[in-house]
Amino acid sequence: MSLAYEEKPDFMASGSVRVRVPAKINLHLGVGPLRADGYHDLATVYQAISLYDDVHAHRSDTLALTIDGEGAGSLPLDDDNLAVRAVKALAAHTGLPAHARLHITKNIPVAGGLAGGSADCAATLVACDALWGTGLSRDELATIAATLGSDIPFLVLGGTALGTGRGEQVNPVLAAGTWHWVVGVAAGGLSTPAVYREIDRLRELGTAPDPAGSPDPLLAALRQPDPEVLAAVLANDLQAAAVSLRPQLRTTLHAGIDEGALAALVSGSGPTCLFLARDAEHANTLAASLAGRGVCRTVRTAHGPVSGARVTA
Numbered sequence: 281m282s283l284a285y286e287e288k289p290d291f292m293a294s295g296s297v298r299v300r301v302p303a304k305i306n307l308h309l310g311v312g313p314l315r316a317d318g319y320h321d322l323a324t325v326y327q328a329i330s331l332y333d334d335v336h337a338h339r340s341d342t343l344a345l346t347i348d349g350e351g352a353g354s355l356p357l358d359d360d361n362l363a364v365r366a367v368k369a370l371a372a373h374t375g376l377p378a379h380a381r382l383h384i385t386k387n388i389p390v391a392g393g394l395a396g397g398s399a400d401c402a403a404t405l406v407a408c409d410a411l412w413g414t415g416l417s418r419d420e421l422a423t424i425a426a427t428l429g430s431d432i433p434f435l436v437l438g439g440t441a442l443g444t445g446r447g448e449q450v451n452p453v454l455a456a457g458t459w460h461w462v463v464g465v466a467a468g469g470l471s472t473p474a475v476y477r478e479i480d481r482l483r484e485l486g487t488a489p490d491p492a493g494s495p496d497p498l499l500a501a502l503r504q505p506d507p508e509v510l511a512a513v514l515a516n517d518l519q520a521a522a523v524s525l526r527p528q529l530r531t532t533l534h535a536g537i538d539e540g541a542l543a544a545l546v547s548g549s550g551p552t553c554l555f556l557a558r559d560a561e562h563a564n565t566l567a568a569s570l571a572g573r574g575v576c577r578t579v580r581t582a583h584g585p586v587s588g589a590r591v592t593a
């Protein structure tokens with residue numbers, strides 16, 4: 281990934297920084313065999329969509345975290361929280377003390393396959409970089425991000441990008457327009473390692489569908505404006521595993537197609553389901569019909585691509 285260094289204003293004077301960070305979806309998620317290090321090689325196409333968490337970082341002489349919003353009560357506030365790990369990793373990298381008071385407002389569903397924890401981690405790296413005046417480039421932040429989780433470098437970058445390696449090597453790709461999504465959030469989450477274990481198990485049994493293969497057709501579909509063309513090439517190798525662990529997802533996916541979605545697929549490791557709409561108006565009517573079917577805990581609309589973690593104030 282190569283991005284130009286961005287000049288940042290001096291936030292040390294005001295004493296606080298706000299960062300807005302999007303959720304991610306995978307338009308193509310090709311999963312290779314299990315590697316010796318416990319990860320899988322991926323060929324994935326990420327897109328950042330307009331569901332956001334906000335991280336507000338204040339100067340402090342200790343490290344403290346509070347969270348409100350969707351699913352806040354279920355989240356750890358200690359070193360298990362990826363935002364706390366981000367503060368410590370940036371401090372270790374720069375030699376500065378790991379001091380910040382963080383407040384996260386969650387809007388991205390937890391454990392939904394939308395990378396909400398990764399998003400908060402990316403946002404905290406960007407926020408503390410600005411708050412402490414460390415002035416690291418996006419590339420340097422992405423390198424630290426890769427040590428904390430596979431999806432995190434993409435959330436620093438945003439937009440639409442090809443992810444390789446275990447997903448941590450990201451390169452921007454061209455997307456011709458804006459795509460409109462309906463996001464069907466399920467009750468409860470799915471564990472990402474459990475979903476990867478399940479695809480390995482299904483493959484060993486010989487019952488997994490054919491692998492998604494090359495992302496090239498998807499990359500070509502992104503360079504033209506017709507959503508029907510994109511709909512035909514969306515693919516997720518983890519979908520069979522998520523459906524195997526949560527069979528109700530099959531009903532949710534079928535309900536979306538019945539209601540007129542151009543395509544339906546599981547988001548990342550699930551259980552959130554994504555439905556592609558023709559345009560913003562179609563997304564609103566599709567969301568209303570799906571909500572009426574009662575197959576999701578909540579239904580939201582979103583568009584993509586949008587920027588990665590960005591300072592807003």
Ligand SMILES: C[C@](O)(CO)[C@H](O)COP(=O)(O)OP(=O)(O)OC[C@H]1O[C@@H](n2ccc(N)nc2=O)[C@H](O)[C@@H]1O
Pocket residue numbers: 306309318319320321322324393395398428429430431432445446447472473476548549
């Ligand atoms: C499902 C996706 O969201 C698709 O983008 C990601 O692959 C998951 O990325 P993530 O949540 O950042 O995952 P990490 O925190 O790096 O890894 C969590 C666990 O997921 C599994 N994992 C993750 C990434 C990968 N390429 N292969 C894996 O097998 C491993 O069991 C790993 O221990």
Ligand SMILES: Nc1ncnc2c1ncn2[C@@H]1O[C@H](COP(=O)(O)OP(=O)(O)OP(=O)(O)O)[C@@H](O)[C@H]1O
Pocket residue numbers: 354355356360361362363389390391392393394395396397398400401431470472548549550
């Ligand atoms: N700031 C955070 N927000 C959400 N989850 C967090 C956070 N920090 C740590 N976690 C832990 O990470 C787990 C997965 O949460 P997350 O919302 O990132 O899942 P996900 O969307 O399925 O992720 P991915 O798509 O990257 O696999 C949660 O169960 C939670 O305990």
